[in-house]
Amino acid sequence: MDAGELLAERDHVLVALDGPVAEGLSAHRVADRLRALVAEDRLPRGVARTTDPFAVLAHAAAIGPATERAVHAQWRRVEHEVVAGARVAPGVREAFAALVARGVRLTVVGVLxxxxxxxxxxLHGLDAHVRRLVGRVRSDRAAPDLVASAVHAGAVPVRSCAFVGGTDADLAAARAAGVDAFRHRGAAAPEPVTGADAWFGALSATRPTWPRIRG
Incomplete structure (x- = not known):
């Protein structure tokens, strides 16, 4: 079976935003942008050198709630800039529509x-196909386990779920949650493939066998 058929046998498919849905997400130097809001004080060495926005947010919270709110608001502004420059992955609209037509529930998972x-x-007309979103919320002061949260929110047995991710960290999180996973390799530019085939064709199973779930 091809990737589309394998995914269509699952009740719940979790899809990472970065790569499988949005290409060109570049959140580099976010910590630098946030650090500028707290740079008037002498920063601890770890905060001064970190690339982790959560570390800057934690330092802002230690200063006070107003500073924490300002840093969190800036973080969201930076992320809006990032997604404004991102592209929709080829074929994702058609692939989502095909999966939903087969009765699959879709959840998009993002660290943003x-x-x-x-x-x-x-913005890109994908919301009509997506049942749930899982991402960072304002109360998060540390990086949450988003894949596990998405599985729990879907109220579907783990064996009925699949995860599509584009990074090693995403796939490791899926394995830790006990969810079978596909790696999205990105578009193969030389191949003249369009529509859902372009998206499904960019997927490869990260495990040698996938059990059939539906009869």
Whole structure:
């Protein structure tokens, strides 16, 4: 069976935003942008050198709630800039429509603020196919386990779920959650493949066998 048929046998498919849905997401130097809001004080060495925005947010929270709110608001502004420059992955609209037509529930999982993820989906007409969104929320002061959260939110047995991700970290999180996974390799530019075939064709199973779920 091809990737589309394998995914269509699952009740719940989790899809990472970065790569499988949005290409060109570049969040480099986000920590630098956030650090500028707290740079008037002498920063601890770890905060001064970190590339982790959560570390800067934690330092801002230690300063006070107003500083924490300002840093979080800046983080969201930076992420809106990032998604504004991102591209829709080839064939993702058609692939989502095909999966939903087969009765599959779709959840998009992103490390960005959940409202930023929603904005990208709405902007590109993908929101009609997506049942749930899982992303960072304002109460998060550390990086959440988003894949596990998405599985739990879907209220579907793990064996009935599949995950599509584009990074090693995404796929490791899926394995930790006990979810079978596909790696999205990105578009193969020389191949004249369009529509859902372009998206499904960019997927490869990360495990040698996939059990059939539906009869």
């Amino acid at each position: 603020d959940v409202e930023v993820v929603r904005a990208f989906l709405v």
